[in-house]
Amino acid sequence: MTSKQYWLLKSEAECFSFNDLLKAPKQTTFWDGVRNYQARNFLRDRLQPGDGVLFYHSNGDPAGVAGLAEVVRAGYPDHTAFDSKNPHFDPKSKPDSPTWYMVDIKAVKALPRFLSLAELKATKGLEKMPLLNNSRLSVQPVSEGEWKIVLKLAGL
DNA sequence: GCCAACGTTGGC
DNA sequence: GCCAACGTTGGC
Numbered sequence: 358m359t360s361k362q363y364w365l366l367k368s369e370a371e372c373f374s375f376n377d378l379l380k381a382p383k384q385t386t387f388w389d390g391v392r393n394y395q396a397r398n399f400l401r402d403r404l405q406p407g408d409g410v411l412f413y414h415s416n417g418d419p420a421g422v423a424g425l426a427e428v429v430r431a432g433y434p435d436h437t438a439f440d441s442k443n444p445h446f447d448p449k450s451k452p453d454s455p456t457w458y459m460v461d462i463k464a465v466k467a468l469p470r471f472l473s474l475a476e477l478k479a480t481k482g483l484e485k486m487p488l489l490n491n492s493r494l495s496v497q498p499v500s501e502g503e504w505k506i507v508l509k510l511a512g513l
Numbered sequence: 514g515c516c517a518a519c520g521t522t523g524g525c
Numbered sequence: 526g527c528c529a530a531c532g533t534t535g536g537c
Binding site for chain 1: 535
């Protein structure tokens, strides 16, 4: 058992927001639709139950971190890739050798206040976050130091 | 809606 | 293996 790790997961706010997660059954959802190899590797190999998650709204108004979640199920095959009717369908991914993976996450709580991207950019100690360096990765590692800074900034 | 940055595809 | 073309992401 490795120590707890931290992640930032991006979701388009209009598509699936942190509020949607709060309203979901058991406040839990599967994090499907990731179709990028680097992000896939994190989902498949690195995310573990108990890991902390910053829930980030991309394409939001404004974009920023809305809430906290935790991983409740480690990586397993993303079944939406097998369904030809699903928008995330990928014929290259087969059930016996899946290309894509997902995890389950559960809401922990909304941040006391929303942290916009602009505010994160202006905060010392977060300069190395991929999010602030033109990274389009939808699953990004967050260091323990960055996690603490973000929570403190939000008033926790 | 615009457009810059990034990732993937595919011809050679 | 290179690299141009293309599609997508995501901030504004």
